[in-house]
Structures are given as C-alpha cells and as structure tokens.
Amino acid sequence: MKTITKFWAVTIALIALISCVNEDQEKLDLSKANILISPQIKSPIQQTAGEVLVEEIEKRTALHLRVSDKWESNTTIAIALENDNELFGKTPPSKSNSIPEDLKAEGYHIFHERDGNQNIIWILGSDTRGILFGVGKLLRLANMKDGEITINSSINISEAPEYPLRGHQFGYRNTANSWDAWTVEQFDQHFREQVLFGANSFENIPFQKVNSSPHFKVNPQLMEVELSKICEKYDAEYWVWTPAPHDLTIENAHQEGLDEQEAFYAKCPRLDGVFVPGGDPGENHPAQLIPYLNDLSAILKKYHPEAGIWVSLQGFNKEKVDYFFDYLEQHNPDWLKGLVYGPSSPPIALERKLLPKKYLHRFYPDITHTVRCQYPVDNWDQAFALTLGREPCNPQPLMYTDLFVRDSQFTDGFITYSDGTHDDVNKVLWSQLGVNPQKDPKEIIMEYSRFFFGEEVAEEATEGIFALEKNWDGPIISNDAIKKTLELWKRLEVDNPQLAENWRWQQLVMRAYYDAYIKDRLVFEKGLEAEAYKILAQAETIGADEAMHDALQQLKKATIEMVSQDLKEKVFVYGEKLFQSIGAQLSVEKYRARSAERGAILDFIDYPLNNRWWLEDEFEKVKELDSEEEKLARLDFIRTYDSPGEGSFYDNISSADAEHVTSKTDDAIDFLWENDGLSRKRLSTQLFQFTPTLEYHDLDPNTNYLIRVSGFGEALLRANDLRLVPTKYEKGFEEFKEFPLPKDIIKDGTLKLSFDKPDEEHLNWRKQSRVTDVWLIKR
Structure with a gap:
C-alpha cells in the first residue's frame, strides 16, 4: 500500500541534498522564463498548475512569468506527464531520465536540460497530482526575492510519496480558533499551500448552524460546498467528519441521520471519504452503528461511487472492540473502506493486527493540542500549561517527527486532527514526512521558511522555529534557551519589516515574547511565594493573623509590581495583528473565542504562577479556626507542604x-x-x-x-x-x-x-x- 521502498526514500533524500544544498553550484536565472504546460494534463490541473506557478512567483518577486504554447524563450519551465510523447513539438527526455519505475503514484521528476542555447527545467509528473507536487518542490527550492528567481542548474530530483493518504482536517466551525473567520479565497490559498508541501486530502466538518459563530463570513452550508470545489481545483480528496446521531436507539434517529447526510452528498461536486467516529462524540454500540454505516454507504455510492465509509473505534471498551472485529471476520463487508485510528482508540499496532488486510488503516493524529490530548508536550513546565494552555502556536518538529516514525508505520496514511492555524508548522512537517519519512525535519522547516519568509531569512527563521520547541523542554527557570530565543526573534522582527503582516511570522514572533514573559513572571512570583513562606515561619513570634497579613502583602506584589510589561504588550500587539490577518481568536472577551480552552492565550497570560490564590483561600479557612495553636499548626503545614x-x-x-x-x-x-x-x-x-x-x-x-x-x-x-x-x-x-x-x-x-x-x-x-x-x- 505504500508506493516506494525505504531504499528509494533514502536515495531521494541523498539526491536532494547533493543537488540542492551545494552552495557552489551554478544558479540558473528563471526571471525571464516562460512556462509550457502539456495539453495532455487533464483539466482543471492544467490551468491550476500554471496559475500556481505564475501567482506564487509573482508574490515573491514581482515578476510575471507567462504561460505559453511556444518554445520562444531561452529559459523554459516545461511541465508534462511522464508518458507524454511530445510537448509543443519537442520530445521530452527519454524514459531513462524520467521517474524511476517504482516511483509512480503522485511522483515527479525535476531536472535541468540544456538543449543548444536553451535551458529547460522539466517537471514531469506520473499523474496530475505529481504535477502539482513537482511545482511545489520547485517553488520550495527556488531562490526568490524582488525581481529575481534562480534555481541550482544541477537540480535532479525524483520523489513519490510513501504514504498514499496525507491530509489535514479544516473544520469550518466555531470550535476552530481562526477558520470560522475565513473567506473562500483564504481557504483556496491555504489549501494550495498545503498541496505544495505534499498534502492530498482535506477534511471538513459540515452541518454547522448559520448562527453558531459570530465570525462566519460565509454561510457554513455554502462553505462546505465551496471547500469541495477547492479540492476539485487542486485534485485533492475531500473528506468529511460526520458523527452518527448520538443515540441510534431513539425512534427515527437512524433515518433522520441518513436523510441529513444524503442532502449533503447530493450537493457536493466532490466527495472522497466519510469518516464517522465511533465515539468522541457518540455512545452507540456497534450493533446499532454498523447497520447505520451500511445504509450510509449505499446513499454515498449513489452520488459519489468511488467514495468510501470510514469509522473509528474511539472510546470503545473491549466488548465493543471484540464485537466490531468479529463482525468484520464473519461478514467481510464491502461497504467499509477502512478503519480510522484516533485518540482513545485501541492501540494502533493492535488495530492494524486485528484489521483484515482488505481494509485500509487511516491515522487521525492530534497535532494541534498540547495538554488533555493524544500527544502531550513532553516534559512541559506547568507554567506554560496554565497560560499557553491547549492550543497555542506549537511548532514541534522534533517531537512530531519521532511520533510520526513511531506510529505511522501501522497505517496507510493520515488526515491530522487540527483546530486552527496555530499548528501550521506541524501540518507541513506531517505532509512532508508522509512523502518521505526519512527526510530530515531541519530540511523540511528550511523549505517552510524559504517558501513563506524568503531565502534571506530562511536559515535564521528555521533556527528560530527549532528554538521555540526548545523553549518547552523542561523546567522554565533553568531553561536558558528562552531568553536566547527571544533575542533571535526580536532581531529577526526588526530586520524583516516586510514580514510584519505575514500571519505565520506573527504567531512565531508572538510565541517568543510570550514564553519570555512567562519565564520572567515565574521567577518573580516563585520568589514572592518563597518570601511569603519565610514570613509564615515567623508566625509563632508575630502571631498567625499578622503572619498571614504580611505574607499576603508579599504575594500581592505580583499584581502591583508587575514585571516585563514591555514583553506582555508585544504579545497583545501580535494578538491584534493575528485577529486582523486570519481572524485568530486569542481571547474570549476581546475576540469572541468559542471558549477559554480554544486558544484564548491572552486571557491566561497573567494567571498566577505560584500558589497565591490557594493561599488566599487557605488563610480564610485558618482565620476561622478557634485557637492560635490550631492556626499556627495549620500555617506550619501550609508552609512545609512541599518541603517535608x-x-x-x-x-x-x-x-x-x-x-x-x-x-x-x-x-x-x-x-x-x-x-x-x-x-x-x-x-x-x-x-x-x-x-x-x-x-x-x-x-x-x-x-x-x-x-x-x-x-x-x-x-x-x-x-x-x-x-x-x-x-x-x-x-x-x-x-x-x-x-x-x-x-x-x-x-x-x-x-x-x-x-x-x-x-x-x-x-x-x-x-x-x-x-x-x-x-x-x-x-
């Protein structure tokens, strides 16, 4: 089910490094290149490929390359299918120079050919998706700045994905902390960018109520169809996450669920997969869920014959799991396309072992959350958990590379679980690892930085992204990296004003300021708590009531003598920028986030990082005690709680x-x-x-x-x-x-x-x- 071998993955990585990293290589100027696209490439990809190349180059260089049907320039970007016999009168290179035999589905080959006085950059795709992925690779490797675009003349890269399914969930709903504020055009651009990094699938969450978000710019029932159209434009699969009725034993629930689904299927121009979670939400036993899925499949095939039904066993106990796999063994149903492994599913290796080989196994990894989730931040300081919470900007290339290698091997690919833009780096990382699991995460992040921030800043921005992950490794107070990370991003911020309106840049810079502010607060407030305990140690001398009063006065300095307010102010400046650029809702009150747990990091930036609130409440209890002796005993216990x-x-x-x-x-x-x-x-x-x-x-x-x-x-x-x-x-x-x-x-x-x-x-x-x-x- 995987399309290339480990050997080829390693070979591809070596080719890429040899061909593209050597700084001494000759640069080929593409600033006056014309673009030729094979008429054999089926619509709409023929048009899409040209639009993507022209528009993305123009955004970064102000150069407007032209799509032509004539070999009229000394430099040409030629885009064709691997099996094309000719491109506007010119024969493409021989098969020996083309895609290796076992690099087929969605594969591409990019290389430079000199034909007399003419320089040609060939992008040969094994299919239409391969065309777009080849275009993406070219854009990620090209050196682009104002008025200039160059590429290494010795470029020679062949690549095809190891995992056939590589996608991300983009639910147009108020639960996501930004997407409900997006327009169709923003989704189009974002899906394009994900495709250019290797994604081939997108999953929406339909059936949202029109008034369920104050940020909707488009009726959600219209948007769910528009997202299907965008997927068709980029030849990407369109999936939907659609739970069954919560309790299928209720009269008419089964049929009402089917009727709702059918109305949706009928209006989608493209639909490839329907994922019905077995739990989270839902409490249905498979005895009720399986007949529902069977009937749902018949309706789906009526409108989208190639689409498939998928189900997860999330939240299933052993009895439910056994029931489900016994059913598969006894009935061998054709209506089921595959099983989805998600949070709270049975162990991933066990699922793959129990699942008959005829069914595919899709991964549903949570790359968006930090706590109360499938993949927690390893060794995370509690101060970050209290303030940054569950959905902060969370680039973690090293952690997610390890997790990808560990868990994806049991699957046929993935559509990740995401609830906003804050995990943007992680999405690109997963897409690229789905293409080549052996790819160095630093190389992936370097391509990310080059494409979104520019060649001149790419190396330092890459360093900054890895530094942000290092900020989260271990106790904050002893983590010297946090201040170094801030200094790096502050310098990048000053030196690159052209990136001030770039939302990806905004959230990364904001994280550096936020982390440093939390460190300063933690040092200060832990010091105040230590001083308060020293005062409580004098309680026998000065009396319990006076000790509590003086200790509280010390603790209250956290709200009076607040530290590093310049850092906090910068965080709020970027919070406003992100709201304006992508509708990021970083506060419930100010930006109308759905709830405090949904990315509202501004609301928790001053949450106490010591036990001030607990001590305030405990002191009130102590005051109610009958005797001084009891008060002193309780204060001594409080003071020595964690110092036995x-x-x-x-x-x-x-x-x-x-x-x-x-x-x-x-x-x-x-x-x-x-x-x-x-x-x-x-x-x-x-x-x-x-x-x-x-x-x-x-x-x-x-x-x-x-x-x-x-x-x-x-x-x-x-x-x-x-x-x-x-x-x-x-x-x-x-x-x-x-x-x-x-x-x-x-x-x-x-x-x-x-x-x-x-x-x-x-x-x-x-x-x-x-x-x-x-x-x-x-x-």
Missing part, C-alpha cells in the same frame, strides 16, 4: 522538575481543567497521573518511613510490588492517604512505588482516580 524536611521527599507528580517520578501519562489528560481554566486549587493539585511510578535510592533501611498520597478517589499503592495497607484513606482533592512503609522491603535502600489501576472503565476520565502529590516522609 531533611531525609524526606516530595514530588508534584506531573511537574517537569519532579525528581523521583519515572512515568509519564500516555495521553496528557494530566492537567485539571475547571472553572474555565481559572482553578484556585493548589498548583500541584492541577497536575496528575492515573497510575504513576516513582523510584528512590539510597534510603536508610533502618528508618521508618511513611508514604503520603494526595489526589482524588482510589490509590492502590504498591511498594517494591507489595500492596500496602493504608492507615488513613481520604478520597477528596487535597485530602490524604497514608501508608506506613515496612522496613524489611527497603533493605537495599531502594524503593519503587506503583499504583494499580482501579476498575473505573465505566467512568469518564474526569471522574477517574488520580494521584497528584506523593511524599516519602522520614519518621
């Missing part, structure tokens, strides 16, 4: 600086979301894992230890694989369970803690047991 004393240890389970935690959550639902993100709980309470593991070394085997656990619900604790019996077992947030540790199990001074998972499959993850804090207390 010499020989004892404390870990905030999912913090980037947790010392003893060895586990990571598998899908980043380890960050509590409540009160629209404005939780007043202790910061450590907002991080959790369901079943963490911890390791300790060099413990004193002659000492009595107590293990204390905080979290929610159950905590089935094992110490060196021995289930411990609690002496205290509270189940609420910021309540405690305590387990005496038998000395005989730590004779060698090592301790491994683990937690058995309770039987809570029937509960939503938000209600399942979790662990937030663990203490090992020397008694």
Whole structure:
C-alpha cells in the first residue's frame, strides 16, 4: 500500500541534498522564463498548475512569468506527464531520465536540460497530482526575492510519496480558533499551500448552524460546498467528519441521520471519504452503528461511487472492540473502506493486527493540542500549561517527527486532527514526512521558511522555529534557551519589516515574547511565594493573623509590581495583528473565542504562577479556626507542604522538575481543567497521573518511613510490588492517604512505588482516580 521502498526514500533524500544544498553550484536565472504546460494534463490541473506557478512567483518577486504554447524563450519551465510523447513539438527526455519505475503514484521528476542555447527545467509528473507536487518542490527550492528567481542548474530530483493518504482536517466551525473567520479565497490559498508541501486530502466538518459563530463570513452550508470545489481545483480528496446521531436507539434517529447526510452528498461536486467516529462524540454500540454505516454507504455510492465509509473505534471498551472485529471476520463487508485510528482508540499496532488486510488503516493524529490530548508536550513546565494552555502556536518538529516514525508505520496514511492555524508548522512537517519519512525535519522547516519568509531569512527563521520547541523542554527557570530565543526573534522582527503582516511570522514572533514573559513572571512570583513562606515561619513570634497579613502583602506584589510589561504588550500587539490577518481568536472577551480552552492565550497570560490564590483561600479557612495553636499548626503545614524536611521527599507528580517520578501519562489528560481554566486549587493539585511510578535510592533501611498520597478517589499503592495497607484513606482533592512503609522491603535502600489501576472503565476520565502529590516522609 505504500508506493516506494525505504531504499528509494533514502536515495531521494541523498539526491536532494547533493543537488540542492551545494552552495557552489551554478544558479540558473528563471526571471525571464516562460512556462509550457502539456495539453495532455487533464483539466482543471492544467490551468491550476500554471496559475500556481505564475501567482506564487509573482508574490515573491514581482515578476510575471507567462504561460505559453511556444518554445520562444531561452529559459523554459516545461511541465508534462511522464508518458507524454511530445510537448509543443519537442520530445521530452527519454524514459531513462524520467521517474524511476517504482516511483509512480503522485511522483515527479525535476531536472535541468540544456538543449543548444536553451535551458529547460522539466517537471514531469506520473499523474496530475505529481504535477502539482513537482511545482511545489520547485517553488520550495527556488531562490526568490524582488525581481529575481534562480534555481541550482544541477537540480535532479525524483520523489513519490510513501504514504498514499496525507491530509489535514479544516473544520469550518466555531470550535476552530481562526477558520470560522475565513473567506473562500483564504481557504483556496491555504489549501494550495498545503498541496505544495505534499498534502492530498482535506477534511471538513459540515452541518454547522448559520448562527453558531459570530465570525462566519460565509454561510457554513455554502462553505462546505465551496471547500469541495477547492479540492476539485487542486485534485485533492475531500473528506468529511460526520458523527452518527448520538443515540441510534431513539425512534427515527437512524433515518433522520441518513436523510441529513444524503442532502449533503447530493450537493457536493466532490466527495472522497466519510469518516464517522465511533465515539468522541457518540455512545452507540456497534450493533446499532454498523447497520447505520451500511445504509450510509449505499446513499454515498449513489452520488459519489468511488467514495468510501470510514469509522473509528474511539472510546470503545473491549466488548465493543471484540464485537466490531468479529463482525468484520464473519461478514467481510464491502461497504467499509477502512478503519480510522484516533485518540482513545485501541492501540494502533493492535488495530492494524486485528484489521483484515482488505481494509485500509487511516491515522487521525492530534497535532494541534498540547495538554488533555493524544500527544502531550513532553516534559512541559506547568507554567506554560496554565497560560499557553491547549492550543497555542506549537511548532514541534522534533517531537512530531519521532511520533510520526513511531506510529505511522501501522497505517496507510493520515488526515491530522487540527483546530486552527496555530499548528501550521506541524501540518507541513506531517505532509512532508508522509512523502518521505526519512527526510530530515531541519530540511523540511528550511523549505517552510524559504517558501513563506524568503531565502534571506530562511536559515535564521528555521533556527528560530527549532528554538521555540526548545523553549518547552523542561523546567522554565533553568531553561536558558528562552531568553536566547527571544533575542533571535526580536532581531529577526526588526530586520524583516516586510514580514510584519505575514500571519505565520506573527504567531512565531508572538510565541517568543510570550514564553519570555512567562519565564520572567515565574521567577518573580516563585520568589514572592518563597518570601511569603519565610514570613509564615515567623508566625509563632508575630502571631498567625499578622503572619498571614504580611505574607499576603508579599504575594500581592505580583499584581502591583508587575514585571516585563514591555514583553506582555508585544504579545497583545501580535494578538491584534493575528485577529486582523486570519481572524485568530486569542481571547474570549476581546475576540469572541468559542471558549477559554480554544486558544484564548491572552486571557491566561497573567494567571498566577505560584500558589497565591490557594493561599488566599487557605488563610480564610485558618482565620476561622478557634485557637492560635490550631492556626499556627495549620500555617506550619501550609508552609512545609512541599518541603517535608531533611531525609524526606516530595514530588508534584506531573511537574517537569519532579525528581523521583519515572512515568509519564500516555495521553496528557494530566492537567485539571475547571472553572474555565481559572482553578484556585493548589498548583500541584492541577497536575496528575492515573497510575504513576516513582523510584528512590539510597534510603536508610533502618528508618521508618511513611508514604503520603494526595489526589482524588482510589490509590492502590504498591511498594517494591507489595500492596500496602493504608492507615488513613481520604478520597477528596487535597485530602490524604497514608501508608506506613515496612522496613524489611527497603533493605537495599531502594524503593519503587506503583499504583494499580482501579476498575473505573465505566467512568469518564474526569471522574477517574488520580494521584497528584506523593511524599516519602522520614519518621
């Protein structure tokens, strides 16, 4: 099902490097080239290819190249199909110079030929898609600036995609944090750009209500048809994500769902795939879902005979999974085209193993979210999670390259899950890895920067994008890269005013300012909290009430003596720019974002990065205590919450600086979301894992230890694989369970803690047991 071998992928990469990276190579001037396009290329791609070349070159150079049917220039860009016998009287190069035999579907070959005094850049496609991908490669490699376009004269590149399906979801709905503000023309340009980087599929989410977004410029029922037309223009597949009725057991739900779908299918000029998620949303058992899909397929074939029905098993328990695969084995249905692997599906390798070979396996990777998602940011500081949240600008070329290589091997390709423009770098990365999984991510980002920002800034912009990913690696306070990243982007910002209105540039520069502001705030506010605890340590001397008053005055400096306001101001300037350029909704109140969790990073830029809110609430509780002795005891507990004393240890389970935690959550639902993100709980309470593991070394085997656990619900604790019996077992947030540790199990001074998972499959993850804090207390 993949179209080239690993050998060819490596060969292609080497050819590209040899042909295009050598700075000493002769440059071929294309500024006066004419463009010849084979009449054998079927419409509309014949026209589209010419438009794309002419328009994208003109945008970057102000040169207007002409499409012709005559060999009338000394320099020509000749575009033809591999099997064309002639192009306006000239015979294309022989097959020996053309696309290698096993580089077929969607492949292309770009090379330079000198014919007498004439220089020809040939773009030969194995099919119409190959034509557009070849045009894209030429545009990504060309050196373009005002009044000039050149290419290395020794260019000789052959390439064809390894994964046949490479696409992205673009739901025209209010859930996305920008697309609902777009026009048809903006979608056309954006789809074009994605195609030029190797995408061949786009997935919409139809059936949106006209008044569901204040930003709609086009009736969503009209836009869903316009997106189909755009896909036809670029020979890209048009998919739709359309859940079944929530409960198919309700009378008439089955038929009403089919009727709605049929009306949509009838008006789409192109439709290639219908993806019906089994869950998220939906609670249907496959016993009801399968008959619905069967009937849906018949309606789909009526209007789009080549289109296919796809389904995911998201949220399915073991019984539902078994039912589904038993059905496939027994009935071998032809109405099903393939299975989609998405967040909360069964393990990807298991799905592929259980899926009969006649069915395709599509990946639905989440490249758009940072927390409470399929692929969390690895080792992310909580301060970023609290402020940048779930949908910030998130270029992560290194992380997503690793994930692509790990998981895509079990699939026939992907259409990614996206909810806005903030993951633009990740989209291009995935598209290019879908073409060649061995491609160096730095080469991909270099092409991205060259195409969107220009040759002169490409190298430094590439460095800046990787630097933004480095900003997110580990504890902020010890991350020296953050300020260096800001200085790089500030210099690029000043030196490149021509990019000031470029939305891709805007969101990258804004991220650099945002990250640096959060670092300055974190250092300042953690310092204030430390000073507050020093004041609380004097409570026995100055009295509990005065200690609390003075500690609060110290903490309130965060809102009075605010740091680095120049950085914050720049973030808001770029927030406004992004709203004007692409309708990015970075605030609920100011820009009418759908909700606080949908990219509203401006609303959280000053969220407390210490426990100020928690301490304010705790002090109010302390004031209600009856005696000074009780107040002092409680204040001492608050002060030493995460500092249990010499020989004892404390870990905030999912913090980037947790010392003893060895586990990571598998899908980043380890960050509590409540009160629209404005939780007043202790910061450590907002991080959790369901079943963490911890390791300790060099413990004193002659000492009595107590293990204390905080979290929610159950905590089935094992110490060196021995289930411990609690002496205290509270189940609420910021309540405690305590387990005496038998000395005989730590004779060698090592301790491994683990937690058995309770039987809570029937509960939503938000209600399942979790662990937030663990203490090992020397008694």
